[in-house]
Amino acid sequence: MMEAFSRPRRKHGRVAVVxxxxxxxxxxxxxxxxxxxxxxxxxxxxIFCIVLSILWRAQFVSPQxxxxxxxxxxxxxxxxxxxxxxxGWQKDRETIYEGKMDINEYLERKGHNRIIAxxxxxxxxxxxxxxxxxxxxxxxxxxxxxxxxxDDYTRLGYPTLYIHKAVPNVFISPEAVARAFITAFPxxxxxxxxxxxxxxxxxxxxxxxxxxxxDFKKILEDMLKSESESITKGxxxxxxxxLPIIYRENVxxxxxxxxxxxxxxxxxxxxxxxxxxxxxxxxxxNQLSKEVWNKRQNTLFVIDEAHLLTKSGFSIIPEMSALxxxxxxMILASQRIADxxxxxxxxxxxxxxxxxxxxxxxxxxxxxxxxxHQVVAQMLxxxxxxxxxxDRPDQYVIIYRLQNPKPKxxxxxxxxxxxxxxxxxxxxxxERKEDIDYQK
Numbered sequence: 001m002m003e004a005f006s007r008p009r010r011k012h013g014r015v016a017v018v019x020x021x022x023x024x025x026x027x028x029x030x031x032x033x034x035x036x037x038x039x040x041x042x043x044x045x046x047i048f049c050i051v052l053s054i055l056w057r058a059q060f061v062s063p064q065x066x067x068x069x070x071x072x073x074x075x076x077x078x079x080x081x082x083x084x085x086x087x088g089w090q091k092d093r094e095t096i097y098e099g100k101m102d103i104n105e106y107l108e109r110k111g112h113n114r115i116i117a118x119x120x121x122x123x124x125x126x127x128x129x130x131x132x133x134x135x136x137x138x139x140x141x142x143x144x145x146x147x148x149x150x151d152d153y154t155r156l157g158y159p160t161l162y163i164h165k166a167v168p169n170v171f172i173s174p175e176a177v178a179r180a181f182i183t184a185f186p187x188x189x190x191x192x193x194x195x196x197x198x199x200x201x202x203x204x205x206x207x208x209x210x211x212x213x214x215d216f217k218k219i220l221e222d223m224l225k226s227e228s229e230s231i232t233k234g235x236x237x238x239x240x241x242x243l244p245i246i247y248r249e250n251v252x253x254x255x256x257x258x259x260x261x262x263x264x265x266x267x268x269x270x271x272x273x274x275x276x277x278x279x280x281x282x283x284x285x286n287q288l289s290k291e292v293w294n295k296r297q298n299t300l301f302v303i304d305e306a307h308l309l310t311k312s313g314f315s316i317i318p319e320m321s322a323l324x325x326x327x328x329x330m331i332l333a334s335q336r337i338a339d340x341x342x343x344x345x346x347x348x349x350x351x352x353x354x355x356x357x358x359x360x361x362x363x364x365x366x367x368x369x370x371x372x373h374q375v376v377a378q379m380l381x382x383x384x385x386x387x388x389x390x391d392r393p394d395q396y397v398i399i400y401r402l403q404n405p406k407p408k409x410x411x412x413x414x415x416x417x418x419x420x421x422x423x424x425x426x427x428x429x430x431e432r433k434e435d436i437d438y439q440k
Contacts, residue, residue, distance in 0.1 A: 021052035066403045070101040076375050077396040093379055103136045113349035114329035115321050119337050120354030125383035128405035130333050139300040139329050141258040146304050147277050149265045154412045160261040161415040163280055169251040174207035176286035183312045184279035185242045198235040213247045246279045252417055278308055289320040292327055299328045306332040307339035318343035337361045351389035355380040369393035
């Protein structure tokens with residue numbers, strides 16, 4: 001793992017630099033002592049200072065001059081202490097050299113698993129780290145799912161597709177419609193007599209008979225009028241109550257380009273907008289998952305606020321992350337460890353965590369390692385994080401820092417879709433896909 005860092009990491013590096021400078025000074029002193037002892041001392045001291053200055057500058061870069069790099073800055077390990085206060089094991093943080101991380105090499109040395117979780121509270125540095133990873137990972141194609149208007153994914157240099165301007169036709173895949181619906185509208189315990197399986201089955205059944213949302217709405221209304229069984233009728237009523245949130249009359253047939261930011265930003269950060277995001281994001285992920293092994297190879301998938309989908313228990317993200325494997329990469333970003341737990345998190349060999357709080361989150365970390373618990377709860381400052389997917393945390397835990405985060409930002413390039421004759425009519429795969437233009 002150490003080969004993923006481009007600089008020496010431990011304290012003996014400083015000793016080596018001083019020793020070399022001292023050796024030069026000693027040689028000069030030996031040569032000048034026969035001439036003048038005082039002159040030899042003064043000259044050798046000057047030589048020592050000059051050589052030390054040159055070697056120090058060559059060997060070490062001031063952290064203030066390092067821009068937008070991931071550095072390994074400290075080790076935390078269990079150390080045996082004996083002093084007047086007693087004896088026992090303590091968790092000590094030891095500063096080490098700022099070793100620059102090569103993220104691609106780091107992932108390779110973790111077994112070629114390129115599924116990454118990034119977890120951290122607001123203003124911890126989570127988003128800045130995700131930007132850094134996106135611009136550093138080697139995949140040529142990148143598809144980024146974004147919801148929050150405050151994020152800068154649209155300015156990372158990749159074309160942006162605004163979903164509210166290009167709502168996809170979901171009726172090309174009734175199964176994906178059903179899965180997206182129960183992901184966006186989970187069944188709560190208070191909804192007696194309604195089950196997720198019943199809702200999912202009814203949505204799929206209606207979608208199979210529909211070519212657009214107008215058809216879906218009409219078929220649903222007819223079924224409600226004729227249905228007498230209480231559980232099925234309750235499920236249909238549940239579907240009808242939530243339909244206005246995702247209903248759109250004008251939809252488009254298109255495939256996502258190889259590289260883009262899919263922006264789900266709504267007019268307001270409201271619950272309705274969130275459910276709209278969940279539905280169409282889950283639908284698109286279902287479609288993309290079918291292409292992981294062919295046209296979407298060598299693609300980086302980034303899902304911000306991934307917990308919005310995974311918490312439902314029905315999202316395709318866990319299956320998709322398992323499918324990607326060596327075919328590409330995935331970044332799942334979330335604020336809390338507890339929100340991303342389960343198969344989705346288990347599939348992430350690399351789990352970067354910033355400071356966490358709250359019993360639920362810390363219990364998740366403590367279950368991995370008591371040392372991780374101490375680090376994540378008490379030892380991390382802003383822009384500092386650790387990899388709770390690290391091997392052998394019983395030996396030591398490495399703390400990293402994103403130094404002077406400054407991602408390369410560009411003007412937004414919007415994708416526009418030529419919607420000639422596109423009113424969402426028709427649902428077959430063979431239908432004409434809309435042309436995609438990129439704003440220059």
